[in-house]
Amino acid sequence: xxxxxxxFVLITIINFSFAQQQTPLETSGYKQLTTYAQLIDYIKKxxxxxxxxxxxxxxxxxKGKDLPVIKFSKGEFGKDDGKLKVLLFAQQHGNExxxxxxxxxxxxxxxxxxxxxxxxKIDLALIPQMNPDGSDANTRRNGNNADLNRDHxxxxxxxNIGLHTFFNKYKFDVSMDVHEYSPYSQSWFKYGYRKNxxxxxxxxxxxxxxxxxxxFSNSEYVPFIxxxxxxxxxxxxxxxxxxxxxxxxxxxxxxDINDGRQGFxxxxxxxxxxxxxxxxxxxxMIERRSKSQMAGMQGYLEFVYKNAVKIKEMVRAxxxxxxxxxxxxxxxxMIHVKDGRKLEMPLFxxxxxxxxxxxxxxxxxxxxxxxxxxxxxxYLIPEENKELLAWIKKHNMIYENYTPExxxxxxxxxxxxxDSTDFEGDIIIDPALERRKLKAPEIRGNFILLPTxxxxxNIIVQALEPKSHIGLATYKPxxxxxxxGTAYPVxxxxx
Ligand SMILES: [Zn+2]
Numbered sequence: 001x002x003x004x005x006x007x008f009v010l011i012t013i014i015n016f017s018f019a020q021q022q023t024p025l026e027t028s029g030y031k032q033l034t035t036y037a038q039l040i041d042y043i044k045k046x047x048x049x050x051x052x053x054x055x056x057x058x059x060x061x062x063k064g065k066d067l068p069v070i071k072f073s074k075g076e077f078g079k080d081d082g083k084l085k086v087l088l089f090a091q092q093h094g095n096e097x098x099x100x101x102x103x104x105x106x107x108x109x110x111x112x113x114x115x116x117x118x119x120x121k122i123d124l125a126l127i128p129q130m131n132p133d134g135s136d137a138n139t140r141r142n143g144n145n146a147d148l149n150r151d152h153x154x155x156x157x158x159x160n161i162g163l164h165t166f167f168n169k170y171k172f173d174v175s176m177d178v179h180e181y182s183p184y185s186q187s188w189f190k191y192g193y194r195k196n197x198x199x200x201x202x203x204x205x206x207x208x209x210x211x212x213x214x215x216f217s218n219s220e221y222v223p224f225i226x227x228x229x230x231x232x233x234x235x236x237x238x239x240x241x242x243x244x245x246x247x248x249x250x251x252x253x254x255x256d257i258n259d260g261r262q263g264f265x266x267x268x269x270x271x272x273x274x275x276x277x278x279x280x281x282x283x284x285m286i287e288r289r290s291k292s293q294m295a296g297m298q299g300y301l302e303f304v305y306k307n308a309v310k311i312k313e314m315v316r317a318x319x320x321x322x323x324x325x326x327x328x329x330x331x332x333x334m335i336h337v338k339d340g341r342k343l344e345m346p347l348f349x350x351x352x353x354x355x356x357x358x359x360x361x362x363x364x365x366x367x368x369x370x371x372x373x374x375x376x377x378x379y380l381i382p383e384e385n386k387e388l389l390a391w392i393k394k395h396n397m398i399y400e401n402y403t404p405e406x407x408x409x410x411x412x413x414x415x416x417x418x419d420s421t422d423f424e425g426d427i428i429i430d431p432a433l434e435r436r437k438l439k440a441p442e443i444r445g446n447f448i449l450l451p452t453x454x455x456x457x458n459i460i461v462q463a464l465e466p467k468s469h470i471g472l473a474t475y476k477p478x479x480x481x482x483x484x485g486t487a488y489p490v491x492x493x494x495x
Contacts, residue, residue: 050113059162078428095132099178102293152263177260202239228299331369
């Protein structure tokens with residue numbers, strides 16, 4: 001009898017120590033998604049005997065949930081300039097659970113100590129869940145019914161304001177945003193095929209982002225992660241929205257800077273988006289979905305670890321260029337164009353119930369500038385425009401009160417009329433403008449000067465030019481900036 005009790009106690013102890021590293025999803029036998037409360041509980045019980053970590057709460061959701069980031073470093077997080085600073089965040093969209101579940105599995109693996117070698121070269125900040133309100137309600141949007149992944153430019157949502165404040169504290173060199181894509185739409189069903197890859201990966205596309213950085217992502221990271229994910233037993237494809245083929249063109253996502261990838265990418269951060277396949281419902285195939293996402297995230301850490309020195313130097317050089325006002329011209333209208341290649345797209349045939357490959361002819365992988373503007377020395381923001389001032393502060397941009405200098409000149413836009421144009425299938429404003437020069441004495445009023453020779457330089461131009469397809473005026477809170485028959489209130493400073 002004694003022996004029986006002893007064995008029972010021993011098994012309980014073993015199970016307990018093992019259970020600490022199992023995620024709530026794993027513990028449920030893949031039958032229950034991890035709730036916000038369970039996630040917090042899991043993090044609080046995270047063991048610290050094999051790895052140094054600390055948790056920071058960087059934002060509070062609309063419905064009052066504190067958002068944790070787990071920071072891993074061999075020393076003091078973010079303090080060693082020789083280390084590559086790596087950000088990984090998941091589940092901006094609440095109904096895309098596998099990013100969060102995969103991130104929690106990755107935490108379990110880190111806790112085991114088997115990935116400790118990574119922290120010789122990198123400091124890692126891992127955010128398993130950006131949108132707990134949407135997650136618990138199984139909705140895409142947050143508690144304000146806003147799409148967090150369209151909010152990175154205007155920064156209206158508390159979850160994103162917190163994320164960007166956290167980003168600015170450490171100026172991460174690398175970031176990845178983890179999502180899911182849904183392959184089950186009506187248009188694809190009618191087409192007879194659907195996407196079926198476990199994991200897809202998207203790189204930076206906006207043509208104002210350094211060509212070197214974009215080329216490095218496409219020629220180095222994409223083949224690496226393809227092999228890594230395939231070796232782990234999962235299928236991989238490049239992230240290619242649009243379609244179905246030859247009905248709508250296939251592109252490499254948007255060039256907009258309002259998402260979690262290009263928002264940080266425009267600050268010369270080496271940024272990626274990873275999208276796993278969604279289920280027919282939230283729990284469908286969740287074990288495979290989560291494990292394949294975790295494989296992608298682990299591959300990402302492996303890649304940045306192996307290339308830490310090279311990436312660190314590339315990011316430093318690119319940021320230095322932006323701070324020095326480079327490039328001199330910024331594209332504010334762009335289009336997706338072909339480059340002669342055809343895409344061999346892995347798809348699932350609904351008629352034969354098997355994986356196949358479809359050759360896509362209308363494939364537009366390249367983003368090309370259509371309208372460019374010269375970068376001014378800065379923009380003059382009327383002091384009374386509180387919305388713009390709040391926007392500048394939320395991004396932690398550098399600004400000062402404008403003091404006129406003798407040789408200053410400015411350029412002012414007059415908005416003649418407002419036409420509309422197509423932007424990736426959406427109809428947006430396309431104002432007809434006239435630009436006139438103001439000499440120093442004609443610059444009247446009190447202004448805030450937002451200089452472009454700062455890390456935000458390229459974002460500032462794309463946000464503030466009234467003709468920009470992706471500018472602030474295309475968003476409801478800022479639409480009054482562009483009103484027909486008026487002068488655009490923000491001036492371009494020439495000095
Ligand atoms: Zn998403």
